[in-house]
Amino acid sequence: MYVYATSGHVDHGKSTLVNALTTMDPDRWAEEKRRGLTIDLGFAWTTLESGVNVAFVDVPGHERFIANTLAGLGPAPAVLLVIAADEGWKEQTTEHLEAIDALGISRGIIVLTRMDNGQRITAPEVWEKVRGTSLADAPIMAVSAHTGEGIEELRAALDAVLPSDLELAEAAEQPVRMWIDRAFSVKGAGTVVTGTWAVGRVKVGDRLRILTETGTHEVTVRGLHSENSAVEEAAPVMRLAVNLRGIDADSISRGDVLTAADSTWWRPEILDVRRRTGTQLDNVPKELNLHVGTASVPVHVRPLGAEHARLIVQGATLPLRIGDRLALRGPGLDKLAGLEVVDMDPPSIRRRGAPTERAKELSSHHPRDAGAYVARRDAIHKTELASAGFDTGNKPTSVIEYQGWWVNAAAIGRWTKQLREMFDTYMARNSLADALPLATALTNLALPADALLAIPLTGAKLKRDGAFIRDPKAAPRDLGPAEKSVAQLETQLAAAPFAAPDADTLKDLRLGTSELAAAERAGRLLRIDSIVLLPSAPHKAADILAQLPGEFTLSEARQALDTTRRIAVPLLEYMDSKGLTKRTSETTRVVT
Secondary structure, X not given: OEEEEEEEOOOOOHHHHHHHHHOXXXXXXXXXXXXXXXXXXXXXXXXXXXXXXXXXXXXXXOHHHHHHHHHHHOOOOOEEEEEEOOOOOOHHHHHHHHHHHHOOOOOEEEEEEOHHHOOOOOHHHXXXXXXXXXXXXXXXXXXXXXXXXXXXHHHHHHHHHOOOHHHHHHHHOOOOEEEEEEEEEEOOOEEEEEEEEOOOOEEOOOXXXXXXXXXXXXXXXXXEEEOOEEEOEEOOOEEEEEEEEOOOHHHXXXXXXXXXXXXXXXXXXXXXXXXXXXXXXXXXXXXXXEEEOOEEEEEEEEEOOOOEEEEEEOOOOOOEOOOOEEEEEOOOOOOOEEEEEEEOOOOOOOOOOHHHHHHHHHHOOOOOOOHHHHHHHOEEEHHHHHHHOOOOOOOOOOEEEEOOEEEEHHHHHHHHHHHHHHHHHHHHHOOOOOOEEHHHHHHHHOOOXXXXXXXXXXXXXXXXXXXXXXXXXXXXXXXXXXHHHHHHHHHHHHHOOOOOOOHHHHHHOOOOHHHHHHHHHOOOOEEEOOEEEOOOHHHHHHHHHOOOOXXXXXXXXXXXXXXXXXXXXXXXXXXXXXXXXXXXXXXXXEEO
16 A cells, blocks of 8 residues: 545645545545535545555645644655646645645655646646755646546556555664554544554554653554554555554544654654755744644744754654654744754753854764764664664764674773773772772763773773773782781781681781781682681691591581681681581581
8 A cells, every 4th residue: 555645725626636536535524525625634545556555645725724734744655736727826735835845755746636627727837836846856647537537647647656665665674653643432442543654564462652742651452454444464655543452542642653662763852953945944933833744843943054953842752763854834934944853862052152063063964974973972872873863884984883882983092091090090099909890980981881891991901800890911919008917917827727816916917807808809818707817728627627537516627627616617617608518417517
């Protein structure tokens, strides 16, 4: 299936044309039928001679319903611009062309209707009107819905304008995003939302996420319908009704969005845009409405020269990508401004002169080139860049890829220098330390992800060792002021291996927790609970206890080691934990 939106001046025969193509009346409301005027979006479909199904979104032509017109055009991949040949080019024809051009819709057909009533505009005149717009290359077809003249040729032209299978396949691989144009409840089925399914795939049973003005809601797909028929799976491009479980229809409005449950869409509150069509941006009103998809949200506009602006979203944030086309309208704006998203995480422009600098940057900014953005962020995961619409197929020369991260080369140099200086400073200030705590390094470096620490570690010629960072080539350090006391204790323990010093002795030696920990890290002492021994003590004890005949008790071990119960109990428990001894009963052990 494919989808066209019909647009054009009020009462130029759009709905009549759709009826002639599909034999369906797109006007849904009784008031529309009574007044002969399309007020809201209408829908119809047909099957072309090629077998391709084509749906139509019929948009209002009256100027009072321009918001509905934009909601119909916003998600549309293609358009029919309808002009009544007997009336010629009119005010809303211009307005609708401006909307089509603003939204960047280039696939379409220009249709001259009511040819049986005479002709007040010719194809060359139409081409002159659309010159320089997104429909400049669109074919022009002349038809009469009343007599049937040109209808078959138009149906053939609809076929010719369709995208290739490759284009549709590529669209199917993009992240799910359906702009909702209707929400209602069906008895026995529950909540149903409709829209133009233009990107991604969905099937019955899938978990989705619906983004509304009140928040994010997790939902499940109960059923899918297209052209009043149930389908198991949907792919671009088609009109789709999605039956949802997990939300009431009253909670959903036009402009809300369906995405995948694991959606990675960016939802910027602030974005920089580039003018593509319409009014220059240096003198527009500050408060306007932004139209994208079926949504319309208020925004505050801060011009950055004539061609760029910063938009601050005042309503619900929307899922966007770099390159998305938007339309800006509102009081005080004489014509629509067509915009392109160029930055969804722009830098601050609060300091004096920053707006002027930013305007200059944007004038040469290539939106999909990730190099400048990675430099601003230092590092960002490649999947996040892809979600934003950056070109991840061509890595900039300023970027290094590491485990899926794109890292700015200059940031690597800065991190490496900072880590090396941090390590050297810490070691100089902490004479008892033989390593920099990992937490200290991570806190001070403030890397985008802890996994990136491996990069500056390599550059700084340091090595991670559990919760510490060490210099593998550094010479062994003495213990500074504690060196003399530790050496004295080592001499005492060498003479009496199991005569661990008591607290008073350690205090006299000025060996506190920090000094003992440093000596233990240096491999010179061993702390077991509150006792301090040489690292060789457990194995030496095992050798002595192995001389006992078979099993031994705590008392027998204490006597063999010539030590006290205060020392023997924690020492034997430590030896049990290391597999040097094992219990054979509650009171006996053996050497293993």
